[in-house]
Amino acid sequence: MIWVIAVLLIFLLFLILRFVQPELIYAFKQPLAEVGMNRLLLSPPSRKASERFRALLISDLRQETRFVSGVHVRDRLIKNRELLRGLESVRLEDSTYPSGRSPTVCLNELANLLGLISFRIRPSGPYDESPVEAAKFLHTIAVCNGADPSGLSGISDLEIWFQSHPITIEQAIELIYAAMYALSYRIE
Amino acid sequence: MSQVLWADDDSIGLLRSLSRFIERKGAVLTRAINYDDAIIHIRQYGLVRADFALLADIILPISEGRGALSPYLGIDLAREALNAGATRVSFLSVVPETEIASDLNRLVEAHPKASIRYFHKATLLEVNRIAEIVTALGLGGGS
Numbered sequence: 001m002i003w004v005i006a007v008l009l010i011f012l013l014f015l016i017l018r019f020v021q022p023e024l025i026y027a028f029k030q031p032l033a034e035v036g037m038n039r040l041l042l043s044p045p046s047r048k049a050s051e052r053f054r055a056l057l058i059s060d061l062r063q064e065t066r067f068v069s070g071v072h073v074r075d076r077l078i079k080n081r082e083l084l085r086g087l088e089s090v091r092l093e094d095s096t097y098p099s100g101r102s103p104t105v106c107l108n109e110l111a112n113l114l115g116l117i118s119f120r121i122r123p124s125g126p127y128d129e130s131p132v133e134a135a136k137f138l139h140t141i142a143v144c145n146g147a148d149p150s151g152l153s154g155i156s157d158l159e160i161w162f163q164s165h166p167i168t169i170e171q172a173i174e175l176i177y178a179a180m181y182a183l184s185y186r187i188e
Numbered sequence: 189m190s191q192v193l194w195a196d197d198d199s200i201g202l203l204r205s206l207s208r209f210i211e212r213k214g215a216v217l218t219r220a221i222n223y224d225d226a227i228i229h230i231r232q233y234g235l236v237r238a239d240f241a242l243l244a245d246i247i248l249p250i251s252e253g254r255g256a257l258s259p260y261l262g263i264d265l266a267r268e269a270l271n272a273g274a275t276r277v278s279f280l281s282v283v284p285e286t287e288i289a290s291d292l293n294r295l296v297e298a299h300p301k302a303s304i305r306y307f308h309k310a311t312l313l314e315v316n317r318i319a320e321i322v323t324a325l326g327l328g329g330g331s
Binding site for chain 2: 030033034037038041042050056057060070071074075079081082086088177178181
């Protein structure tokens with residue numbers, strides 16, 4: 001009986017730690033993924049092994065992290081970009097997004113990190129700059145996507161252009177990368 | 189003895205076991221987890237005019253906390269390696285070949301004598317893919 005209670009208490013402690021320190025999940029998950037990958041690489045090729053391999057390649061998303069520093073944010077942006085490309089290759093293979101493998105899982109990690117950054121940032125004098133209008137960003141995107149700059153002289157031109165050329169999730173994610181990259185220096 | 193530089197942050201993590209297939213062929217394998225590390229090794233190879241092969245990811249950090257705005261650093265690394273005397277460059281990445289096709293073409297045009305190959309990471313476990321990578325690195329076929 002004492003053993004059962006002890007095991008339950010340890011399990012409870014693990015659960016509490018898991019929610020207070022979600023990095024614990026990744027500390028366990030990553031070595032397990034490496035062991036799994038090791039086994040797959042040394043096993044004979046098969047369709048099942050190949051599918052498992054692709055799933056492991058995109059297993060390093062960290063949607064619950066609580067740790068945040070400028071270096072960590074920028075490192076995760078690089079990894080997030082790689083995972084996004086990996087997810088894209090899974091989609092091309094299957095033509096639809098398998099469960100849990102759409103680009104939105106990358107967005108989830110970015111949203112979590114952005115939330116953590118926003119908690120750390122405090123207004124300060126040197127950063128009191130007037131905002132750059134969203135329309136200016138959209139103008140740049142439209143031109144990068146092939147719009148004629150002379151045809152985008154006003155906001156209404158932009159509205160018409162984006163109605164017929166809405167941006168993709170991947171382009172939206174790149175915008176978030178840019179914002180988070182620049183913001184990461186505010187928490188150093 | 190053949191020398192292979194493997195530049196990929198996964199070379200000491202998820203894909204660590206791939207090194208066995210390369211070392212089994214008698215190659216001296218050096219791992220680099222970011223661009224700066226890899227450049228140090230490339231300059232050393234260049235100084236002694238060593239013949240070496242590069243296996244590189246396209247998405248690489250420059251160093252810890254740097255490189256988030258440079259999505260194709262592996263291409264720059266390959267250019268440095270080819271200029272330093274590498275005769276074989278293979279990319280192993282999740283970045284689709286179509287996305288970097290023009291960069292690859294420019295590399296091939298600038299270094300017509302070098303062997304430049306691309307492999308998608310997600311296909312690594314397909315039949316004979318590892319053997320193809322090993323061969324592309326100049327180490328002979330087979331796994």
